[in-house]
Amino acid sequence: METTPAPTAKRGRGRPRKDSEFISLSKELLGQKALEIAGTEGYSALTMHRLASELGVTPRALYNYVADRGEVINLAMQQFMSLSPTLDFDAEHWKDGVRDAYLATRAAYRSYPRASLLSMDEKVHAVPGPRRTELVERLLKFYVETGLTLKQATSMTRALERDVLGFVLHVDYFYDRRTSDSDYVLNHPVPKPWLDDYPEIPAPYAREALELPEQNSDELFDEVIELRVLAIERLLERNSETSVAED
Incomplete structure (x- = not known):
């Protein structure tokens, strides 16, 4: 007796592909996977198709959780x-x-070095959520309680982001991906091969700097912190001198 085969069940909207393991989607999971893509490869790599592929679902499934x-x-x-901890x-x-x-901010930026390049890579309006406001307010309060004016505290808060982002992109990014023959680029103001390429350019200080001890990225970052601490010390001294003069 011939029988009619049962129809194949259609995959409903939002279900994973047949060739993937079942995965339970959520906004948090989408955000985490999107950060992994954008933070390491840049926002141009973050497409709905790429995100769906990484999660093992169809692009249509994503629209059950996000609008676009x-x-x-x-x-x-x-x-x-959310990677930045709440510091006491x-x-x-x-x-x-x-x-x-500085160390906490560096750790977050270093984990996803290209995540902070949103304003350069994208024209979309980013909404970082309340966390950024909480972190900035806590830092401003700390600097003011230390003895800085609000204007100075604001400058130092901005400086922290610039200091760390610049270091992560110009030092950590290359240090973490360096090869054995590329260390010289990080340790000297002007690497020796670059100096040798233009021997007609007098650069006695740059050549003398080649003799200084080599440093790893952590030691170089300590210098960044030290310089910022010295700047804050001077501001505090100047504020104290101004206060005495006014009295």
């Missing part, structure tokens, strides 16, 4: 902001606080 790619980018930004600052030990803030 712009929302995915915002989820990635919010995930990125102590104004009496402000040097430790500055160091902790």
